[in-house]
Amino acid sequence: MADFDLTATQLSQDEKLIMLRLREGDERAVVAIERRYGDELRLFCRRMLNDAAAAEDLVQDVLATCCRLEAESFPTRSIRGWLYQIARRRCIDQQRKRRDEAPPAARAVRAAQRSYEHAVDPLTTPAGKALKQDRAAKILAVLDDLDEDLRSVVIMRYFQELPRDQIAEAIGLSLAGAKARLSRAMEALRERLRRLDDSSLT
16 A cells, blocks of 8 residues: 655644554554444444444444555545545445436435434424424425435535535535535425425415
């Protein structure tokens, strides 16, 4: 594997140690990455794919990919953003493959979102929680209607709570470009929510 210049990165000292071990083929590096980021990557993939089993397989593929990448593909800003970049690409590829392989009649049918409870504050009154759940369910319903590029940035920002610089790294854009895409995604989400709210009144 080619040399990886740690001095030319913005990684923390802890992250540099993990990447040094990964470069040397030390299995402890993958264990450390999985322990630190595995759960949130699974949740991200479930939210993207609506399929827990497929999400688990994809996360395992992401972790295996870390061991196969050449040094020039290693992260320069953060391990977290780098992992989301790999996972996001895999999710989008899988979604497009599913869509292409689905019978025409099935392409218009979307899987139901089952993750809305993660968007709800559990420390509230029963009535308040019910209202929040209803709104969260609506948000996730229209979120699923966005294209993959827009949906992924909303999920990363508002469900996974990634900072904007890590989102930029994950989607391969500048910080300004990431902010612009997120703004476009939120406007599309708000427009779909308005349509849904209007339709519920008719």
